[in-house]
Amino acid sequence: MGPSSDLGRIFRSARNALDMTQGEVGRAVGYSASAISRIERNRMRVDFETRLRLAHVLHIPPERVSGFPVPAAPVIATVGNVPMPDEEDAMRRRTVLGALAAGASTVAVGTGTAAAGQTASSLSLDDMLFHLPGAEPAPLRVLASGTAGAREAFTAARYNDLANALPALLSAAEATRDASVGRARQQASAVLARGYVLAAELAAKEHSDTAWVAADRALAAARASGMPIPIGEATRVLAITMRRSGRASSAVRLLTHEADQLDPAEARTGAVRTSLLLTAAYSAAAGGDRTTALALLDEADETVERHPQAPDGLFTVDATRTQVAVYRIGVHTTLGTPDDGVPIVQNLNIRLMPNAERRARAWTDTARMWHALGNGQQAFAALRRVEQEAAQEVSRPALRALTSNLLYGPSRVEGLREFAVRTGAVPA
Incomplete structure (x- = not known):
């Protein structure tokens, strides 16, 4: 059965039947009361994910708003960005990835088969x-659960597990997209976009040129989905590849243009907008544009004051005050004013960050700041914290280069040589 042409009436009738206010519904799905009013009057179009969230809150059968039957199992909620936090759900995601990977002779995310210090460079990103x-087409709920498991591997800094699982996931998502029509094709495109976003993130960590390919495919699939959050995710990783190739100003223009398309007054799109502004600020700093970098940071600060939360979907950057503070440290270091980052570091509680990858990146920015200030002891202490949070992170090319610079710097730091050998910065 196709979706009704009057979604607003469906949502309004269900809300009235439950005796809920527009404000109550809005808080449940991350929208304002005025936005719910516009949705109910068909004055505001909402993407597929939001339809499913509204259907769940208002006890509407999903097929009435989705255009195709949706299983009642909770795994389909990962398409609508509802978290699956408990251990049983995490195991389900790993099992799903294992099932996808079985036909492609790959290793499921979460198996822990890779050595702790081994990086994804041992796995062919080109391949x-x-x-x-x-691959054969797979049910959307399976793809959604598998993609959530892949993101889980990334945020836990299990990069080898992610690299092993991505080929099968991408293949299944492409096959499903090609075999689907209508709304199902859009949903499969969103899943495919998110898989390529993770591939681009992984390639960027290895400074691999394949990040361009993955990011370009991610944005093409995201635009085919028509969903603003996957488009934001893909735009961000494409801009990172542009910045790293020396096109910082182009990256800033791309990010700010996409950010301007998002409503800062809405919780979900406002959080995505904050993430894009943060990446744009760092890109401006990389291009030496101090005025733009600081202005974008201030704008991100204003947005996060209204919506201090992580974006929905599979974003790997959260839009929180702590994240903005970390970006300020990186921006000041990149602009050549690392001393401006010191008071920020002194008031920063990295433990508040939501996952190992983000905490490791925060400690990395801290290490770079101390290195720029000539404080080898503090820089090494921060690198040790990176290793504690994410063993595979310290073996990235950028971290190996930083470790090598410290090792051959003017001051001797106890334990640094052993660390350099252990992480592959220098030969044993």
Whole structure:
């Protein structure tokens, strides 16, 4: 059965039947009361994910708003960005990835087969993107759960597990997208976009040129989905590849243009907008544009004051005050004023950050700041914290280079050589 042409009436009738206010519904799905009013009057279009969230809150059968039957199992909620936090759900995601990977002779995310210090460079990113295994279409709920498991591997800094699982996931998502029509095709495109976003993030960590390919594919799939959050995710990773290739000003223009398309007054899109502004600020700093970098940080600060939360979907950057503070440290260091980051570091509680990858990145920015200030002891202490949070993170090319610079710097730091050997910065 196709979706009704009068979604607003469906949502309004269900809300009235439950005796809920527009404000109550809005808080449940991350929208304002005025936005719910516009939705009910068909004055505001909402993406598929929001339809499912509204359907869940208002006890509406999902097929009435989605255009195709939706299983009642909770795994479909990962498409609508509802978290699956408990251990049983995490195991389900790993099992789903294992099932997807079985036909492609890959290893499921979460198996822990990779050595702790081994990086994804031992796995061919070229093969991942240019020689995907054959796959059959898979149910959307399976793809959604598998993609959530892949993001879980990324945020836990299990990069080898992610690299092993992505080929099968991408293949299944592409096959499903190609075999689908209508809304189901849009949903499959969103899942595919998020898989390529993770591939681009992984390639960027290895400074691999394949990040361009993955980011470009991510944005094409995201635009095909028509959903603003996957488009924001893909825009961000494409801009990172542009910045790293020396096109910082182009990256800033891309990010700010996409941010301007998002409503800062809405909780979900406002959080996405904050993440885009943060990446734009760092890109401006990389291009030496101090005025733009600081202005974008201030704008991100204003947005996060209204919506201090992580964006929905599979964003790997959260839009919180702590995240803004971390970006300020990186921006000041990049602009050549690392001393401006010191008071920020002194008041920063990195433990508040939501996952190992984000905490490791925060400690990395802290290490770079101390290194720029000539304080090798503090820089090494921060690198040790990176290793404690995410063992595979310290073996990234950028971290190995920082470790090597410290090792051959003017001051001797106890334990640094052993650390350099252990992380591959220097030969044993």
